[in-house]
Each structure stands twice: as structure tokens, then as C-alpha cells.
Amino acid sequence: MSIEMTKADVPGVPLLEVRDLHVEFRTREGQAKAVNGVSYTVDAGETLAVLGESGSGKSVTAQTIMGILDMPPGRITGGEILFRGEDMLKMPEDQRRRVRGDKIAMIFQDALSSLNPVLSVGYQLGEMFRVHRGMSRKEAKAKSVELMDRVRIPAAKERVNDYPHQFSGGMRQRIMIAMALALEPDVIIADEPTTALDVTVQAQVMDLLSELQRDFNMGLILITHDLGVVADVADKIAVMYAGRIVEHAPVHELYKRPAHPYTKGLLDSIPRLDHKGKELYAIKGLPPSLTAVPSGCAFNPRCAMARDVCRTEVPPLAEVTERDGSPLGGRTSACHFWKETIHG
Amino acid sequence: MGRYVVRRLLQMIPVFIGSTFIIFMMMYALPGDPVRALWGERAPDEAQMAAIKADLGLDDPILLQYWNYLVGLVQGDFGTQIQSRREVIDVISDALPATLRLTALAFLITAVVGIGLGLLAGLRAGKKTDRGILFLSLLLISVPVFVIGYLYQTYPGVKWGWITPTVRDSENWGELLLPALALASLSLAYVMRLTRSTIVENRRADYMRTARAKGLPQRRVVGNHLLRNSLIPVVTFLGVDLGNLMAGAIVTEGIFNINGIGRTVYEALNAREGATVVGVVSFIIIVYLVIALLVDLLYAVLDPRIRYA
Numbered sequence A: 001m002s003i004e005m006t007k008a009d010v011p012g013v014p015l016l017e018v019r020d021l022h023v024e025f026r027t028r029e030g031q032a033k034a035v036n037g038v039s040y041t042v043d044a045g046e047t048l049a050v051l052g053e054s055g056s057g058k059s060v061t062a063q064t065i066m067g068i069l070d071m072p073p074g075r076i077t078g079g080e081i082l083f084r085g086e087d088m089l090k091m092p093e094d095q096r097r098r099v100r101g102d103k104i105a106m107i108f109q110d111a112l113s114s115l116n117p118v119l120s121v122g123y124q125l126g127e128m129f130r131v132h133r134g135m136s137r138k139e140a141k142a143k144s145v146e147l148m149d150r151v152r153i154p155a156a157k158e159r160v161n162d163y164p165h166q167f168s169g170g171m172r173q174r175i176m177i178a179m180a181l182a183l184e185p186d187v188i189i190a191d192e193p194t195t196a197l198d199v200t201v202q203a204q205v206m207d208l209l210s211e212l213q214r215d216f217n218m219g220l221i222l223i224t225h226d227l228g229v230v231a232d233v234a235d236k237i238a239v240m241y242a243g244r245i246v247e248h249a250p251v252h253e254l255y256k257r258p259a260h261p262y263t264k265g266l267l268d269s270i271p272r273l274d275h276k277g278k279e280l281y282a283i284k285g286l287p288p289s290l291t292a293v294p295s296g297c298a299f300n301p302r303c304a305m306a307r308d309v310c311r312t313e314v315p316p317l318a319e320v321t322e323r324d325g326s327p328l329g330g331r332t333s334a335c336h337f338w339k340e341t342i343h344g
Numbered sequence B: 001m002g003r004y005v006v007r008r009l010l011q012m013i014p015v016f017i018g019s020t021f022i023i024f025m026m027m028y029a030l031p032g033d034p035v036r037a038l039w040g041e042r043a044p045d046e047a048q049m050a051a052i053k054a055d056l057g058l059d060d061p062i063l064l065q066y067w068n069y070l071v072g073l074v075q076g077d078f079g080t081q082i083q084s085r086r087e088v089i090d091v092i093s094d095a096l097p098a099t100l101r102l103t104a105l106a107f108l109i110t111a112v113v114g115i116g117l118g119l120l121a122g123l124r125a126g127k128k129t130d131r132g133i134l135f136l137s138l139l140l141i142s143v144p145v146f147v148i149g150y151l152y153q154t155y156p157g158v159k160w161g162w163i164t165p166t167v168r169d170s171e172n173w174g175e176l177l178l179p180a181l182a183l184a185s186l187s188l189a190y191v192m193r194l195t196r197s198t199i200v201e202n203r204r205a206d207y208m209r210t211a212r213a214k215g216l217p218q219r220r221v222v223g224n225h226l227l228r229n230s231l232i233p234v235v236t237f238l239g240v241d242l243g244n245l246m247a248g249a250i251v252t253e254g255i256f257n258i259n260g261i262g263r264t265v266y267e268a269l270n271a272r273e274g275a276t277v278v279g280v281v282s283f284i285i286i287v288y289l290v291i292a293l294l295v296d297l298l299y300a301v302l303d304p305r306i307r308y309a
Helices: A058-066 A093-099 A121-133 A137-150 A169-181 A199-216 A227-233 A251-256 A261-268 A308-312 A338-343 B002-029 B046-056 B062-074 B088-123 B128-142 B145-159 B173-203 B206-213 B218-256 B261-270 B274-302
Strands: A016-027 A030-042 A047-051 A074-083 A104-107 A187-191 A219-224 A236-241 A244-250 A318-321 A327-333
Touching (some): A030 A047, A030 A074, A030 A244, A047 A058, A047 A227, A058 A074, A058 A104, A121 A169, A121 B218, A169 A187, A187 A199, A199 A227, A219 A227, A227 A251, A236 A251, A236 A261, A244 A261, A327 A338, B002 B062, B002 B274, B088 B128, B088 B218, B088 B261, B088 B274, B145 B173, B145 B218, B173 B218, B218 B261, B218 B274, B261 B274
Parallel strands (some): A047 A236, A104 A187, A187 A219
Antiparallel strands (some): A016 A074, A236 A244, A244 A327
């Protein structure tokens, strides 16, 4: 990891910190607690993967960080989002807007629908420079070509005036990346950046993203449900379930020894060549509805290890240690039986 | 694109021939005889009447009459009025400016106020402003133009004296404002509703989320990203509606006493002046066709995904 610091770095203060965030949605069925006390941090040059099924609250957390959550129906009911120690939720909207795109940028899942269909990609890239840097149309266009070159779009100069539908899926996602990268932000949030792409293209886009992250020493929050994507690029993983973080660990630790039955289930459900011919493991049941989260541990109805205590008491996010009590690099797990899970 | 335009222009020919033919036949089918009308209450001189008819070609078979009319039209001859002996082309060009001004003003009101209120309602969907605007649009849609016209004439015109109840000088834009407002009301309501619904639909689009995530000011998010996408169907409607406004002008011109094409057609219909009616309607048809073509071409400018083939 790079030891180089940007000038605004304050020692001891994380670049971006989410602290005990709560977000609710008003729905016809009642209040849905989409995010229920989520905390995580990301530092410069670090990649945090946020893993979870759809509805686990991973995207809502990201949208809340960006300040692009639709409110209503969404409502932030508690917590802080600290960027370099300053709570963004308390900033006036105008100041917050200046941070968006400039200091913290976001990459979305489906580039075709996320890019404006009636504006040329050059215009959409150039907007970043024109709005945040006050550049002229011409300067902005030149910068856009540079950016497109940077994300290795062939014939960038000729294609700068083309429209999103004229590009292939992989090229479009490169344009999304270029747009997020335009002003060299400190943090990039990538919300399932490769889900809509072919497998071969997925790898290329992911490689490009982590290469650029290294070059610019950015913090990256990678939101995904794909364990395969995570292993190569992430430094640490936060696993989310029903609006909570259930396990948090350095990436290789987590793969080697999961400390939560849900994580274990996810890892077991990855197809493996040496299990060819055998039935693929799947976690039984469905993720809970957010308006009717089971009491106690939200995972208990699907958990093979569930006992009575799991149905009555919400497990706290406890520090995970070795058998002898020695620390395990700040790992945490929200399971009453994490010891049994990790140490067998 | 060039080939597309040529093809569309060629397509106009059969449309034009078909529509003029239908109007020509309808005029022929109407009871009443324009030549007989020259004598008014008096008994006509049969020989003289036959001579005039022969002179005007009105005793030819109807299809031959139509053919002669078309041949004249191609040479720029719109025919002559029977009673006044004036060239139809002169009658049209006298009446046209007033109608064009009225239509243009009504169109401007439709576009500006309609899109403006529709945008406001769409951005505040479900709130009081939205409900107020929807109510207004329902009111405008359900009350016919001739009722709205008389209401405008009676209240701001006669009772409150804010404005002259009839148009004395059709070159005075101020006097044309009320008639234009009456003429625009129906289209205005439709544009409002159409704009509102496309705004509501596009407001939650993924690219809108991207625009906000880029840290663009709200003004730019709405103006450059939301409106550009939402106005595509509205522009189509406005184009088609321009023709409707010209047709609607007939009623409005009657109420406000404007000397325009509407009145000309109305009077010509009463006097069974076939050449005038067909001439004016043909003109409106040409305007309609040209605007439809322009709208289709504008489509490609607004939406780059559309290609002409």
C-alpha cells in the first residue's frame, strides 16, 4: 500500500468513516429499516468491499454517503458520515454538492441507463470540468478526450462526440469510470460496477478500476454480491445482511476462516471444480423483508446453527479473536456463536 | 437524411391530392348554388345564369372541374371568387397575417406556459402545486373554447374593461392576447399534462441519479438532463398541435371579430364559394404537412438514438 499522503490527510482520522448509520424507508407495509446501524471506514489507497444480497442495504448506504438518496421515501434517522473528520450530513446542501463528484465520486451498475441517452459522452464527461473547475467548453472537451484515453477507449478523439448507445457495454462502463475519475476524487464508490457485463469484460474493467485506484491512491468502496470479484482486489470486506454489517474482516482472513454462518454459507455456495458433479450448496430460505425483520438475529430463520438465544437477542458486533484470546486484526462478527463458527 | 427528406416531400403529393379531392367533393355535395345566389331574392335570368356557369366551368362534370382546379393550382392559380370577382389568392393573403399572428401567439403561450407549469407540477408531483395545476388543466380541457372565449370577452373585456372585447386592429399584439389565450387553452392543458407525466417518469431515471452524483447544481440537473429527455414527446405534440391551432382559430376569430382565415372560410362556406374554401383548407394542409416533416427532423436533433432510413 502507498505511504504517500495527500496534503489534507490528518493522521489518525480515516479518509471516510460511516458511523452507526440508520436509514428508513416509508413503504405501504410500514417503516422499512434499510440501514440499521452500519459503520465502516475506508482510507486512501484502501479497498473496502461491501458484500451482500439485494436488499441488504449496501446500495442505500452508498447513496446516503453520496447524498443522492431519494428523500422521501428515504429518511436518515441517525448516524454520521465523516469525510476527513467532517460530518457531511450536517453540511449545507451547496457545500455537499461541491464534494460530490469532486472529492467523492460514484460508479453505477448499468452504464447504459446511468448515462444520459441524449447527450454525447464528451459533453457528459466535460460537464465535470465545466461545473467544478469552471473550464470552457473547449478545454473541457480536450480534457474529456484525455480521460477517455486514460481509461483506454480506442480512438478517443473521434469518439468523444458519440452517444452512449453507440458504445459497447464494456466501453460504456469505462466512460462511467472516466467520469467518476475526472476530478481525481479521494474516494470512489463503485456500486456493482461489473454486474451488467460479460465475464471477460468484467475482469478487464475490474483490473482497470484497481489500477487507477492505485495510481491515484484513492479509497475505493466496492459494492458487490460477487465473491469472485472481491477476492482479487479488496483489502477488507464488510458483509451485510438485512441492513446490518454481520462480519468485517481482512479479505484473506475472511475467505480462510469465516466467523459468521452467513459468510460461511456464501463461501460454500461458490461453485468449485473439485466438487464437480455434486449438488451446489445454497443458503436455504430468502432474505427477510425489511418491514418484517425476524426478531433477534435477522439471519436466524435461515441459519443451521440457530438456537433460542438467536431468536430473542440481537447479536452485537463482537471482536473476533484467536482461540487463546489473541487479536485477529480487528475482525468482528455479529453472531452469538462466532467462536463455534470460526474455530469449529 | 437528404433522401429521407425527399421521400417525405414526395409522400406529400398523394396526401395533398387526396385531401383536396375530398374537400372539393364535399363542397359539391352541399346544397345551394353560388351562381344562383348572385340574384339574391330576385328571380334569376336562366340564360345569364347558364352563361356565367359555362364561363366559370361550373357546368363541366365534377371530376373535370377538379382536374381543372388542380392544374390551376400547380400554376399558382387558386381561382376566383364568384360574388366579389376577387382572386382567391388575394383573399387568402389579406386574411392570413391576422391568423398567423393569432396562431403564433397562442402557440407561444401553449409552449411556454404549458411546459413551465407541467415542469413545476412534475417536480412537485403529489404536492399541492401539482394538484392545483392538474385541476386547472381539467378545467381547461372540459370547458369548450367558445365558452372560454365568451367568458374572457365578458369579464376582462366588457365588465372590468381591462382590454377591448373585440380586436379592432389585428396588428396590435396586446389586443390579440385574450383571443390567443382562449385559443391556446385546450392545447395548453394537454401540454401541461404531457410535460408533467414525462417529467415524473424521467425524474427517477438512473441518469438523473448520475447527474446528481456528479455534483451538478439543481438548475443544470433539471435544465440539461431532465428537460432534454422529457421534451421529446412534448415537441411532437406541439408540432401536430400547430395545425390544430390554425383550425381552432376559426371559432376564436368569430368570437373576437378578427379578420382572419377563419372568418374567410366561414363566410365562403355560407356563400358556397368552393374555390375559397378548398384554397384555404389546402393551404392549412400544406402548413400541417411541412410542420410534421420539420418535427420529425427535429426529433433526431433531440434524440440521437433516432436514425432516418
